[in-house]
Amino acid sequence: MNFIALKMLFGDRAKYLGIVIGLTFASLLITQQSAIFAGMMTRTFSFLSDVALPDIWVVDPQVKYIDDIRPMQDTEVLRVRGVEGVQWAVPLYKGSLAMRRTDGTYQSCVVIGLDDETLMGGPPTMVIGKLSDLRRSGGVIVDATGAAGKLAHIQPDGTRVSLKVGDEMEINDNHSVVVGICKVTQTFQANPVIYTTYSSATSFAPSQRLLLSFVTVKAKPGQDLNALCRRIEKATGLRAYTRDEFKMVTFLYYLQYTGMPINFLTAVALGFLVGVAISGQTFYNFTLDNLRYFGTLKAMGAKNGMLLRMILLQALVVGGVGYGLGVGAASAWGMLISGRTQLAFRLPWHLLVVSAVAVLVICLSSAALSIHKVMKLEPAVVFRS
Amino acid sequence: MSATINGTTQEARVAVNCKELTKTFGTGNAAVKALRGVNLEVRSGELLMLVGPSGCGKTTLISVIAGVLRRDEGDCKIFDQDYNRMSEDDTTEFRGVNIGFVFQAFNLIPSLTTAENVGTPLIINGMKPRAAVSKAREILVQVGFDERMMSSLPTDLSGGQQQRVAIARALVHQPRLIVCDEPTSALDGETGHKIMELLHTLGRGEGRALVVVTHDSRIYEFADRIAAMEDGRITQVVDSASQLKPMQKKTD
Incomplete structure (x- = not known):
């Protein structure tokens, strides 16, 4: 039939x-x-996906999702390092700063400041240049989409010329120079992403008492990550998430509040x-x-x-x-x-x-x-x- | 004990045996008594025509005989089998094996070719489509179809050709009873005559019984017997049209 x-x-x-x-x-x-x-x-959690190495993210207890930056004291890094089971802990800055284009207009950018010594938390893929170039004075690495798009030079005839290595730019009135181009996962806000060192990022940022956004932690081999999170929270009074937990918290926040x-x-x-x-x-x-x-x-x-x-x-x-x-x-x-x-x-x-x-x-x-x-x-x- | 004629029992030679058959549609004031105690016998090998005015119960009677409608009261045995003692599925299966249908509007499935339409009863009875179509082609040759027409869709055929396909479909699985509802009413006189010739020749083979409901007096000559119905009753059963007494209501 x-x-x-x-x-x-x-x-x-x-x-x-x-x-x-x-x-x-x-x-x-x-x-x-x-x-x-x-x-x-x-x-919404692309930054967490790109920064793959740390096992644990330590944040202010009031933080509700990855872009909800509540700065902490720089000394929190030292306190976290002192917790049993932590292999290493490094500071990470993340903030939104204004970049001045050559035509005088401003563009909001996500600035990521990596630990000066280890450069831990860098972009997943370098297109031009290398991560260590960030150690040059005022050196920044710009994401390729932003370099070709929102950060591109606009010529008098209206054509756009991508930002390239060697180009100079102003971030929050601070001089910087492009030392590399990278690829990152697009952010939710779709703003250009700029990588620099922690010290440069904090010097670019407006002067304030607290600047540390995250402490990223690598656990010693064989550690129960949840148990380590609880130990960090107990020792520091901060909030510690595993990477997957932090992704889920962020995901649920956008799900619930947007x-x-x-x-x-x-x-x-x-x-x-x-x-x-x-x-x-x-x-x-x-x-x-x-x-x-x-x-x-x-x-x-x-x-x-x-x-x-x-x-x-x-x-x-x-x-x-x-x-x-x-x-x-x-x-x-x-x-x-x-x-x-x-x-x-x-x-x-x-x-x-x-x-x-x-x-x-x-x-x-x-x-x-x-x-x-x-x-x-x-x-x-x-x-x- | 039943008498034996040429190795077949007398009961077996009776294809349809209805006694005091009743059927009412609706209830209360809206009730319509379509059959009011019908007594009818159809013998194997005969072509019985059921005639009468519109609304006299002809279609209801063949529906009951064909097993597509349940009777209310009375007896009705088809080859000694009583539908009312069968489950719905058993009745359907019995119809599939024993009954062939020829409809007024042909009811050929428009998306199937002629041969596929004819093979449908075989497919329903479990035959593979390829074998069914092959068998269908054999019988289509008997109703005068060539290869090209066998591959045609029903819409490409004339009314007479479609009815020939319908007859082939009714015969292909070699049923023991064929019920035809107004098989010539949609056809012109000459074509209707040819269709009846075909039914008369092929349909009655192998001791098969045919019940043909018709209004068309031009085809009465093909009947072995004619049963006239009026108001839900069989009023007369005769051997030829000339013996029919005038009905109280005129046929359409």
């Missing part, structure tokens, strides 16, 4: 295409919006509803159009179980095709757009599963209506003209 089911489905091309287009659109919208949401949420989840959930729900409305309705109409033939098959000896399997097969086939096209289109769109723009797009396998489940629910709910109709169909209907 699968043969007849598929011939019936493909035979009505207009409805088949209508159902597939509806499901493709739903799958595309659900996958694309979820992937953008996932991409944006990943960017409207992003609701916005994206609305778009995903819209995709789902569009799928149900267009595909569900068209699939049901397809069944209604074929009701006479389902009745004929029933009269000729097709049991309800056979007809149920026929309808389920039809629903799963259109679901599979629509899902494949939708996910394919979303992936292609993501690759095309995110390569050329700063759009956040992340498509892990979990989202593919979520999208598949959503499409499956649409198909099965559409099929359920059709199945109900066909199951209740009296075979005697075949004799009614």
Whole structure:
């Protein structure tokens, strides 16, 4: 009966295409919006992803997420180093400072100050130059996207010239020189990222009593990281997170305190509803159009179980095709757009599963209506003209 | 004990045996008694025509005989089997094996080719599509189809050709009873005549019984017996149209 089911489905091309287009659109919208949401949420803790070496991040107890900087005293580094199980602990500065362009305009930048001795916490990939060049006086490493974009020189004719090694710039009225170009994971705010030493960063920053943003910690081998966090907290009165904990805290903060989840959930729900409305309705109409033939098959000896399997097969086939096209289109769109723009797009396998489940629910709910109709169909209907 | 004629019991030669059959649609004031105690016997190998005015209960009666509608009261045995003693699934399976259908509107699935439509009852009975289509082609040759027409879609065929396909579909699984609902009403006189010739020739083979519901008096000549219905009852059963007494209500 699968043969007849598929011939019936493909035979009505207009409805088949209508159902597939509806499901493709739903799958595309659900996958694309979820992937953008996932991409944006990943960017909220991109700094934590880029700084891979430390096991533990020590922050002020009031800090709620990675960008919530509550400066601490520099001496906290020494206190953390004194905790049993700590292999090393180094200071890290993170702040938003204004960079003055050659045309006199200002651009807000994320400035990262690395420990002067170890340069721990540097960018994940160097494109030009090397990390040790930061030790040159006023040396900074600029992220490639920022160098080519927001920090680029704007020529009198309007063309942009990327910032390059050797270019000079002013950060908060302090002279600095570009010594390298790096690649970083895009930040949530999408501001350019500038790396320098801790001492340079704190000299660039406005004068204030407290400047230390984080103490990053490497645990000795074999240490239970959670237990070490608790020991650091007990010894210093600060808050210590493992890297994954800090990512989750940041993720949950954005989830809870921004409207992003609701916005994206609305778009995903819209995709789902569009799928149900267009595909569900068209699939049901397809069944209604074929009701006479389902009745004929029933009269000729097709049991309800056979007809149920026929309808389920039809629903799963259109679901599979629509899902494949939708996910394919979303992936292609993501690759095309995110390569050329700063759009956040992340498509892990979990989202593919979520999208598949959503499409499956649409198909099965559409099929359920059709199945109900066909199951209740009296075979005697075949004799009614 | 039943008498034996040519090795077959007399009961087995009776394809359909209905006694005091009743069927009512609706309840209360809206109740319509479609069958009011129908007594009818259809023998194996005969073509019985069921005639009568609109609303007299012809379609309800063949629906009950074909097992697509449950009776309310009375007895109705099809080859000694009683639908009311079978489960829904068993009834469906019995229909699939024993009953062939020819409908007024043909009811051919538009997306299947002629051969695939004809092979459908075989597929329903578990045959693989390729084998079913192959068998369907054999019977389509008997109803006068060539290779090109076998691969055509129903929409590419004339009304008469579609009805020939429907007849082939009703015969392909060699059922013991064929029920036809107004098989010629959608066709012109000449085509209808040819269709009835086909049904008369192929349909009655192998001791098969045919019940044909019709309004079309031009095809009465193909009947072995004619049963006239009025107001939910069989009022007369005759061997030829000339023996039919005038009905109180005129047929359409």
